[in-house]
Amino acid sequence: MPGSVTQTTESAISVRDVVVNYDGRRVLDGINLEIARGETMVLLGGSGSGKSTLLRQIIGLERPQSGRVLVTGIDLAKAKPSEMKKLRRSIGVAFQDAALFNSMSVTENVSLPLREHTRLTESTIRLMAWMKLAVVGLADSGHLSPQALSGGMRKRAAVARALALDPELLVFDEPSAGLDPIVAAELDELILALKRAFNMTVVVVTHELASAFRIADRMAFLYQGSLIAVGTKEEIRTSSHPRIRQFLDRVPDQIADAAAVDKHFERYLEGSPM
Amino acid sequence: MNLPVVERVGGATLSQVEYLGGLAIQLWDALRSLGRTLPLLGNRNRWRSAVGQMLAVGVDAVPMIAIMAVCAGFILAMQGASELRRFGAMEFVIDLVTIGFTRELGPLLTAIAVSGRSGSAFSAEIGSMVVTEEIDSLRTMAIDPVEFLLAPKYLAALVMLPCLTIISNACGILAGAVFMRISTDMAFSIYFQYAVHSMVLRDVVTGLVKSLAFATIIVHVGCLEGFRVRGGPDAVGRSATAAVVKSTFLVILADVGFTAIFYLTGGH
Numbered sequence: 001m002p003g004s005v006t007q008t009t010e011s012a013i014s015v016r017d018v019v020v021n022y023d024g025r026r027v028l029d030g031i032n033l034e035i036a037r038g039e040t041m042v043l044l045g046g047s048g049s050g051k052s053t054l055l056r057q058i059i060g061l062e063r064p065q066s067g068r069v070l071v072t073g074i075d076l077a078k079a080k081p082s083e084m085k086k087l088r089r090s091i092g093v094a095f096q097d098a099a100l101f102n103s104m105s106v107t108e109n110v111s112l113p114l115r116e117h118t119r120l121t122e123s124t125i126r127l128m129a130w131m132k133l134a135v136v137g138l139a140d141s142g143h144l145s146p147q148a149l150s151g152g153m154r155k156r157a158a159v160a161r162a163l164a165l166d167p168e169l170l171v172f173d174e175p176s177a178g179l180d181p182i183v184a185a186e187l188d189e190l191i192l193a194l195k196r197a198f199n200m201t202v203v204v205v206t207h208e209l210a211s212a213f214r215i216a217d218r219m220a221f222l223y224q225g226s227l228i229a230v231g232t233k234e235e236i237r238t239s240s241h242p243r244i245r246q247f248l249d250r251v252p253d254q255i256a257d258a259a260a261v262d263k264h265f266e267r268y269l270e271g272s273p274m
Numbered sequence: 275m276n277l278p279v280v281e282r283v284g285g286a287t288l289s290q291v292e293y294l295g296g297l298a299i300q301l302w303d304a305l306r307s308l309g310r311t312l313p314l315l316g317n318r319n320r321w322r323s324a325v326g327q328m329l330a331v332g333v334d335a336v337p338m339i340a341i342m343a344v345c346a347g348f349i350l351a352m353q354g355a356s357e358l359r360r361f362g363a364m365e366f367v368i369d370l371v372t373i374g375f376t377r378e379l380g381p382l383l384t385a386i387a388v389s390g391r392s393g394s395a396f397s398a399e400i401g402s403m404v405v406t407e408e409i410d411s412l413r414t415m416a417i418d419p420v421e422f423l424l425a426p427k428y429l430a431a432l433v434m435l436p437c438l439t440i441i442s443n444a445c446g447i448l449a450g451a452v453f454m455r456i457s458t459d460m461a462f463s464i465y466f467q468y469a470v471h472s473m474v475l476r477d478v479v480t481g482l483v484k485s486l487a488f489a490t491i492i493v494h495v496g497c498l499e500g501f502r503v504r505g506g507p508d509a510v511g512r513s514a515t516a517a518v519v520k521s522t523f524l525v526i527l528a529d530v531g532f533t534a535i536f537y538l539t540g541g542h
Contacts, residue, residue, distance in 0.1 A: 059414050088413075096407070097406055099410065117416065149409040209477040
């Protein structure tokens with residue numbers, strides 16, 4: 001059946017058996033994840049665990065090699081361009097480095113989605129953009145260029161832009177990366193406040209534990225392309241899975257790989273090139 | 275690298291074919307969204323952006339292209355005159371400059387100048403937007419990057435390259451007039467009478483047709499190099515270089531093709 005597949009479940013996002021390979025390397029290995037409407041799901045995992053790749057799948061920037069991603073019941077791989085456009089308007093994304101357009105002022109950045117997708121008058125667009133900026137606490141910084149903002153302000157401006165079309169789903173890629181603890185905490189509070197005010201489904205990718213435990217309803221823990229645990233904050237906190245324990249207790253991996261060093265020496269002694 | 279020669283040749287061929295395929299797909303996407311950049315009919319934001327691009331690609335390039343054309347006009351006239359003088363055929367310098375510019379030098383010089391100025395700028399602009407996730411951000415906002423970024427540039431280049439070519443032709447022919455005035459004391463009015471006489475509409479039109487093809491090459495190679503940036507800021511720099519090198523190369527290649535077609539169909 002082409003086109004949309006209507007689902008009876010209440011999941012905002014459902015990821016089913018998603019496999020992604022980059023250049024023959026398996027980045028996501030059969031991921032299954034259901035995110036309910038109105039919940040805050042934090043995707044937790046170390047660097048290279050595949051959490052950003054999973055995020056790119058959820059927001060439809062990439063297609064899986066196999067498996068399906070359904071957002072509000074619509075299969076992203078089968079969606080018609082018009083459906084995809086509608087779907088994308090209902091997803092707001094705040095990227096890691098804000099991804100504001102440097103050639104435009106902050107207000108123009110926030111107005112862009114409104115200008116592209118609505119037929120509102122210029123003055124209405126200005127007003128709405130200002131309101132979104134006010135929500136994130138940037139009411140009087142709209143005239144500035146993105147370069148003139150601090151890291152935390154840029155991220156908040158990106159949130160304002162993501163909110164521009166009143167999305168049902170808000171997605172954050174590493175909201176606290178590169179921010180000092182105070183500003184990162186402010187951003188956490190902003191996420192919580194937005195959720196309370198607009199009852200949105202929120203997906204956050206992060207490796208910051210404090211931030212994750214502050215904002216999450218449920219968490220999903222990724223390790224080497226697989227989901228090794230999905231559960232509430234308490235379930236994750238009390239998990240006895242060795243990888244999760246290692247992550248939560250901040251235990252470093254063995255950096256020197258003894259086997260690799262041995263093999264290297266053997267090859268060297270045999271006279272083959274390093 | 276111990277790859278067998280066949281494998282390497284095959285790999286290189288495949289990557290070239292893949293590149294051309296990428297260009298073709300991008301061209302098709304751009305042609306489909308070109309309508310939305312038109313004034314009145316299309317999206318006014320795209321038209322506004324296209325006007326901005328016209329200023330950057332066209333108007334700002336006028337001084338440079340004018341000077342280049344004047345210099346090339348002098349060069350062509352001097353080189354021609356040193357030979358033609360021996361046969362006492364100085365008035366053929368006028369034909370040389372007029373025909374040389376309208377058919378060939380005007381469009382080619384303009385294309386090379388624009389490829390250096392704007393081709394690299396396109397790839398650097400889009401490439402840095404790829405690096406900072408701005409392109410991804412456009413796509414998640416349901417804004418097509420080809421329509422939003424490329425189409426206005428394409429429209430601007432399609433309008434401005436013929437204009438710049440005409441300016442270049444005029445400057446080259448003007449340089450010929452100054453040269454003839456200095457070297458043989460020929461009055462400007464006589465020079466221009468000769469020039470208009472030797473100028474054929476067909477030559478001017480074929481030159482402008484070429485400039486449209488060159489505009490297509492410069493914009494699409496520049497933007498494709500930008501969209502294909504992967505990695506960090508160093509990749510942006512490399513893409514800008516690649517954009518200029520590849521578009522200049524393809525412009526010359528296309529020029530040979532067009533000139534051959536015009537030559538064969540011209541009934542010489």
